[in-house]
Every structure is written in C-alpha cells, then in structure tokens.
Amino acid sequence: MTITEKILARRAGRDRVVPGDNIWVDVDILMTHDVCGPPTIDIFRREFGADAAPWDKEKLVIIPDHYIFTKNHHANRNVELLRAFAAEHDLPYYYDPGTPNYKGVCHMALAEEGFNLPGSLLIGTDSHTCTSGAFGMFSTGVGNTDAALILGTGKIWLKVPETMRFVFEGSLPPYLMAKDLILQVIGDIGTDGGTYRALEFDGEAVYDLPVHERMTLTNMAIEAGGKNGIIPPDEKTFEYVRERTDRAFEPVYGDPGARCHSVRHYRVEEIEPLVAKPHSPDNRATVSEVAGTRLDRAYVGSCTGGKLEDFVAAASILRGQEVAIDTYIVPATTWIGEQLHSTRVEGDTLYEIFERSGCKLGQASCAACLGGPSDTFGRTHGSEVVISTTNRNFPGRMGSKQASVYLASPYTVAASALSGTITDPREVLV
Amino acid sequence: MKKIISGAAYVVGDAIDTDQIIPAEHLVYSLSDAEERRYYGRYALSGVPQGCQGLPYGDRPFTAPNAFRSEYAIVVGGSNFGCGSSREHAPFALQEAGCAAVVAESYARIFYRNAVDGGFIVPFESIERLLERVRTGDLLEIDTSLGKLSNRTTGEEFLLKPLGDVADILKAGNVFEFARQAGFMPA
Numbered sequence A: 001m002t003i004t005e006k007i008l009a010r011r012a013g014r015d016r017v018v019p020g021d022n023i024w025v026d027v028d029i030l031m032t033h034d035v036c037g038p039p040t041i042d043i044f045r046r047e048f049g050a051d052a053a054p055w056d057k058e059k060l061v062i063i064p065d066h067y068i069f070t071k072n073h074h075a076n077r078n079v080e081l082l083r084a085f086a087a088e089h090d091l092p093y094y095y096d097p098g099t100p101n102y103k104g105v106c107h108m109a110l111a112e113e114g115f116n117l118p119g120s121l122l123i124g125t126d127s128h129t130c131t132s133g134a135f136g137m138f139s140t141g142v143g144n145t146d147a148a149l150i151l152g153t154g155k156i157w158l159k160v161p162e163t164m165r166f167v168f169e170g171s172l173p174p175y176l177m178a179k180d181l182i183l184q185v186i187g188d189i190g191t192d193g194g195t196y197r198a199l200e201f202d203g204e205a206v207y208d209l210p211v212h213e214r215m216t217l218t219n220m221a222i223e224a225g226g227k228n229g230i231i232p233p234d235e236k237t238f239e240y241v242r243e244r245t246d247r248a249f250e251p252v253y254g255d256p257g258a259r260c261h262s263v264r265h266y267r268v269e270e271i272e273p274l275v276a277k278p279h280s281p282d283n284r285a286t287v288s289e290v291a292g293t294r295l296d297r298a299y300v301g302s303c304t305g306g307k308l309e310d311f312v313a314a315a316s317i318l319r320g321q322e323v324a325i326d327t328y329i330v331p332a333t334t335w336i337g338e339q340l341h342s343t344r345v346e347g348d349t350l351y352e353i354f355e356r357s358g359c360k361l362g363q364a365s366c367a368a369c370l371g372g373p374s375d376t377f378g379r380t381h382g383s384e385v386v387i388s389t390t391n392r393n394f395p396g397r398m399g400s401k402q403a404s405v406y407l408a409s410p411y412t413v414a415a416s417a418l419s420g421t422i423t424d425p426r427e428v429l430v
Numbered sequence B: 001m002k003k004i005i006s007g008a009a010y011v012v013g014d015a016i017d018t019d020q021i022i023p024a025e026h027l028v029y030s031l032s033d034a035e036e037r038r039y040y041g042r043y044a045l046s047g048v049p050q051g052c053q054g055l056p057y058g059d060r061p062f063t064a065p066n067a068f069r070s071e072y073a074i075v076v077g078g079s080n081f082g083c084g085s086s087r088e089h090a091p092f093a094l095q096e097a098g099c100a101a102v103v104a105e106s107y108a109r110i111f112y113r114n115a116v117d118g119g120f121i122v123p124f125e126s127i128e129r130l131l132e133r134v135r136t137g138d139l140l141e142i143d144t145s146l147g148k149l150s151n152r153t154t155g156e157e158f159l160l161k162p163l164g165d166v167a168d169i170l171k172a173g174n175v176f177e178f179a180r181q182a183g184f185m186p187a
C-alpha cells in the first residue's frame, strides 16, 4: 500500500484498502473558516438539532481568514456567527479576528499551531486543505455538507484514491522555488490530470526543501484536480512538528514498490522558471517565453506564496531597488507578519526592504487571492495584468473578470515587479 | 431523485470553475436565510465571461438580470466541470436558480461530491461530448433510470454514464440520510 492508502486503512480500522474502495474513516482534525464555517454550522444544526455539540471539541479548528479586513456587512456577520458558535461550545481552537489570537490563512496556521501531524487525517472546508499533506498526512477539502456530517459524527466517507508519484531528483538551482516544480507538474498533467488521485511527491530535491516550501507542492495538488497531495515525512518534518506541539503522532510510510497509477521523474536542473498564463494553472510557459509581457501589478501573498520563505526570496531581489508597478505584500499569517520585522536580508529587515522599494504592505489574511468584497486589499477592479505568487488564475479569481493573472514563484514576481514586465529571475539574481 | 428531469438547456464550455459558477464576492450571503439565499440563484454562473454565456450564442446570462431563478433547468458542460474551490455554494447556487441536473464530460472531485452529498443537483457524465450537439434553449429530457438524455428540439438521444458508487446517496436524498441508513447517525 502507498502512504495514502495506509493512512486511510488505519483510520477506517482496516488492515488493507485498495484504490476504488469506498470507506468510512475517522477524522483527526476538522478545519473550517469564515466562508464555509457558518453554512456548515447551519447544516449541522438542521441535521443534529439546534443545541447539538460538536463530536469532539479538541478536534475542531476554526480559523477565520478569507474576508477579514472589510467593511462588508455580510462578511463581518460570518465572523460573528463563528465567534458565537465558539463561545456557545467553549471551543479551544478558535482564532478570533481583532484579538491577539487571530492567525490568518488557515493552511499556514494549521502548520504553525501544530495541528499537522504525520500519519493523521485532516479534513477542511477549503480546497487547499491538501496543503497539510506536506507533513505526511492525509488531508483533503470538502464542502459544508460533508463538514457538517463530520461535526456531528467525526466520520466521512471517502473513496480510496490511486496514487500518482512525482519524483524530483537532483539539487534545486538557486533561481528555482517549489512553485516552479509544481507549475511544471500541473502543466504536464493538466488541471484534471490528478482528479480523484493522490499526488505523492518525493526525491532528493523535495527533501532538500524546508517544510514550508514543501507545502507549496501539496497546496497546488488541487490545481491538478488531486484529492490529496502528500510527502512522506522525514526528520525535518518531525523537528518542525515537535517545535510546535506535544501531541503524539505515528508516522506512516508506503511499502516499497507499492502499486501506483504512474510515476514521473524530474531532474530539477532541467526545469526552467515557469509561469501559468491566464486563465488556468495548467497554462504553463517558461518565463523566457513570455518575458517582456507588460504588467500592471505584482502580488506576493496567500497560503502558497505568502510564507516567510517567499518574502525572503522576494526581498533578496527587491533590496535596494524600486518597484515599477503596484506591488502588494500580504503575509499569510500574523506570525509571518511579525517575522517581516525581524528577519533580515543583508542587514535590512524584510519590512524595511519592502517599504523602501515602494511595496504596499497588507495584513495577514487571504486578501486578494480570491478577490473578495470590493474593498479587499489588492483586489483587481479592471483589466489589470497581474503577476502573482498565488495558486489560481481562473477568470475573476482576483476580483475582476477582465483582469489577467500570471502565476509564478516569488523570485519571478519580484524580478518582474522591478521592470514592470515579466522578467526571468536569473537576470537579476546574482 | 426524480425519474424524469426535463427543461431548457444552458450550454457552457470546458473547465467551468467554481468562481464562474458563483463568484467569490457573493459567498457572503446566508445559505439558510430564505430571503438572502435567493441571491445565489441570481448570481449562479454569473462569473462565466461574456462570449461564453450560453453557447453557441455567448451572450445569454443563465439568470436574467434582476431575476432570482433561471429559465434553464439543465446545464450542459465539457470537461472538468466545477474545478477550483471547495465552495458548496456552487452546486447550491445552481439548485437555487432552479437547475436540477448538470451533464458534463467530467467533473472536479469536490464539486461532484458536494452536488451528491448535499443532494443539490444530479451530476451526470456524458459519454460523448455534447457541447456541439446541444444549443442553449434546446428542450432536454433525462430519464434517470435509463441513463438517457433526449434532445427534444433536435430529436437526438445520448447515453449517460451510470451513476455508480454515488447512486445510493442520490437515492437516499443526501449524505445524512445515507449515513442514517449506514447506522452512523441516529434516525
């Protein structure tokens, strides 16, 4: 069995599962946020009774992050509904906006707060819940109805997916980031190439990556239609987890030679800096193919591109220079926001570097990654051409249906911000 | 699930993602408040770009401006229908607009699951590509027990793929009824 199959078997209480089996499994953590939490709670109350309590308070994590810094009345009401539910049930893991407890983007916050445990099973009401798979666990996104059923019973039915393996060999050149690797994969297999399947990543280049960068690979598994993304854990994973939580965990590994749908091997030295052109994450081009494309805006943020490593990468290019176009910087979480003030590149803090180069700095949240209410920081309103470290560029994703979004690594986004046109980071990285 | 689902077709292209089915800015409305939920019907498929709205014409909104219900009951799409976010608001919006079924070549996993588990719409998979065989406004009839789609306007008939594993959930009505039958939830 693969690692995915083994985790599912364990949580189903079975010795063995095979792809295609429909099984009921026990959920270790259910995560929800401000967009899908309130309707999940509505359905939960309708099905389990107005006073019903969550099946296990210790396993419910509520992280408002999508529509936080907005005057939109309906969006604010969603947060109030979550706050009331958390108070009613005295929930230990609710991260309230406007308080020191507020975290920001759920997928990063789950990692930072130690909820991602190797071998465990996490379900979230967000398609990028697959991000947590970077910790060697099964994680996938579901809708409100499935979440409501978990809230009442702790269980979900799942179809065991086949596994597609992606092995990255060699050592990552200094101008590439995890974003380039995953854009390569999505360009190869398409936005539905992984539908119903597990995407498993390994190889030397993957294990050389810091844990946060690995999360960029699993984060975008859904962009290929994948059910989950997963990276078998190593010592780096364990260290990351132990620094953040005392919870016990039991890592799981696939059997050598376990049957897979397919295996693809990549030599990372052969991969070029890449973009996904408008309007689909699989619309891949090398940066050199689209170099010179005129841009209106650059954006560094989101669960996949607003990590500390992403800002260090962007700052290493922006330091001492001025951006030529509107450039937005949005840390995924409040912790990362704090780190901008203490993490330095050649003596300057990231915050100083971004301020001096003329970037606009926002507060930790999803912000313009998904458009959102009209007053959302960084949201497009016209026919802007944007280069962004986010994960999705469908029409209207960043707000305006007329806008065009290129997805790229923080290196490529920063290099492009300086020139105002799509620029290969190799031109500016020394 | 009804034996016969019939009504006018609304035809869209490939990779209709959830931002096109219900743009993110509209996700703020309550799904349970009777007054507010109607807005999901109003904005269903409103993210489909001009030129692609109601093929082959391209300029026919799914829900008429200021209306809450659509005149179309069956959406016909290409491959990877519903890709993108996990928002259950997507199949819900289609249902709220009055749509009963989608017939597409293939689906993104979460959309498909949401449609079935919530009992919002029936997601049928077509065997052949229908985009060029059905025009927006054609009168369609789906016989759910035979798995057959008839285009009453052109007289053509098409077979649909069997619903397979999810048929039991669709028959139960939604995943809660299914879970009750499986004994995980009190009846």
Ligand code: SF4
Residues within 6 Å of the ligand: A066, A105, A106, A107, A126, A128, A301, A302, A303, A304, A365, A366, A369, A370, A390, A391
């Ligand atoms: S940052 Fe973007 S992709 Fe990530 S959870 Fe928020 S909206 Fe979704």
